[in-house]
Amino acid sequence: MAARVIPVMSFDALAPHYGWMEFVLAGEKLQYCRTAFLDDIPKAGNSLLLGEGNGRFLPACCQQFPDAHITCVEASAAMLVQARRRLARSGFARSRIAFVQADVLAWTPPPKEAYDLIVTNFFLDCFRREQLEQIIRMVGCAAAKNANWLLADFQVASGGVGKLRSKAILWMMYVFFRAVTRLPARQLTPPDSFLHGAGFILRQRTQTEWGLLRSDWWQRPR
Numbered sequence: 001m002a003a004r005v006i007p008v009m010s011f012d013a014l015a016p017h018y019g020w021m022e023f024v025l026a027g028e029k030l031q032y033c034r035t036a037f038l039d040d041i042p043k044a045g046n047s048l049l050l051g052e053g054n055g056r057f058l059p060a061c062c063q064q065f066p067d068a069h070i071t072c073v074e075a076s077a078a079m080l081v082q083a084r085r086r087l088a089r090s091g092f093a094r095s096r097i098a099f100v101q102a103d104v105l106a107w108t109p110p111p112k113e114a115y116d117l118i119v120t121n122f123f124l125d126c127f128r129r130e131q132l133e134q135i136i137r138m139v140g141c142a143a144a145k146n147a148n149w150l151l152a153d154f155q156v157a158s159g160g161v162g163k164l165r166s167k168a169i170l171w172m173m174y175v176f177f178r179a180v181t182r183l184p185a186r187q188l189t190p191p192d193s194f195l196h197g198a199g200f201i202l203r204q205r206t207q208t209e210w211g212l213l214r215s216d217w218w219q220r221p222r
Contacts, residue, residue: 009103009183011078012079014181018079019056030152032208037216044065045067047065047068048139049061049073051073051104051120052072052119052121055072055085057119058072061119068096069096069098070096071100072097073107075102080099105131115143116144118148128184136198140199146219147219153213154173166210166211195218199220200218202218203217203219
């Protein structure tokens with residue numbers, strides 16, 4: 001009997017279109033979520049950007065922390081091409097930025113690495129519960145004792161019309177992305193309990209779009 005082939009998630013087909021799709025569907029709302037707490041967190045020296053995609057957050061991070069070393073881990077080669085182009089257009093040097101093409105589920109942080117800033121923007125919602133737990137545990141082990149974690153993502157609103165609206169939007173999104181990118185997740189799994197388990201506490205949170213969008217600042221106390 002032939003072994004079952006498990007489809008691998010890939011955003012390559014969407015990479016050339018992701019920028020205009022985001023602008024048409026959401027304008028600057030997602031970018032606001034990505035950068036909501038960037039001005040508030042302590043100075044970062046060693047940053048890890050997981051699932052950076054086409055690089056919307058990267059230039060803002062470079063501008064905020066001009067001396068930081070930044071590692072971008074992204075599975076899609078086509079998305080990394082877009083991220084490099086965006087960085088070049090922004091005029092920031094690439095010498096302190098490491099682009100790593102890797103599936104985060106198979107990636108291992110370099111030994112003795114300690115990241116004081118971790119960023120997961122619209123990324124953790126791609127994974128099933130057990131995968132999400134694995135990712136956060138792995139990243140938590142590579143985080144510095146006083147690390148900050150910025151997270152922007154979708155969520156189910158707490159109640160009322162907002163809850164119904166967010167459920168409908170999330171259902172459509174998962175149907176689309178599962179068909180086009182072979183997304184592993186079928187539904188959204190909140191990462192909060194796993195972040196708490198990795199030693200992080202929620203410092204601040206903003207919610208927009210009737211509760212559909214959230215921006216979090218998590219921090220690991222000294």
